Amino acid sequence: MADKPSRRDQILNAAAELFARHGFHGVGIDDIGAAVGISGPALYRHFRSKDAMLGEMLTSISERLLDGGQSRVEAASSAEEALRELIGWHVDFALDDPALITVQMRNLANLTDPDRRRVRALQRRYVEVWVETIRRTVPDFDEPTARAAAHAVFGLINSTPHSAHLDRDQMAALLSRMALASLTPAVVTS
8 A cells, every 4th residue: 555645745746736727826735635624724834935836846746757667777788778767767758747837837937936946957877878879879969959859759758647548557558669760760679
């Protein structure tokens, strides 16, 4: 049986759903409190502000993506396996946490300057994991091409919150195939 999420995690999850649906500025503290069954002002026992909530949410997303990506690449026995693992990791994240993907795409500008700098630094490191892996897999790609390819794959995968045409497993398989095919036909056919 899975551990029950902490109250803090419950608040972050509810806030992510609300921010994804209504936008950061379209959600008040009372809305978030109501979603977890407490008063809006009671949220201040857990977070100093709505800005702090967003900062923690986007920082933790970025840390989770970076840590997960790095660990999968380190555990892989080949560049091709590392690329497949990275794609699978990002696809799973996007499909399992569509609200977080939406919040991350729409609300970076709403972060405080220190939080925005931290999130951007983490995101750059995550992109570098992809760039290095793509370059090891496709030696013909120079760094700018690998970077552009990584961002294109993120765009493909991160579009999933806007698509409900297939069930989760079908969507995961489709996205993984498309991402691999977009990076290198040699990886797909091996």
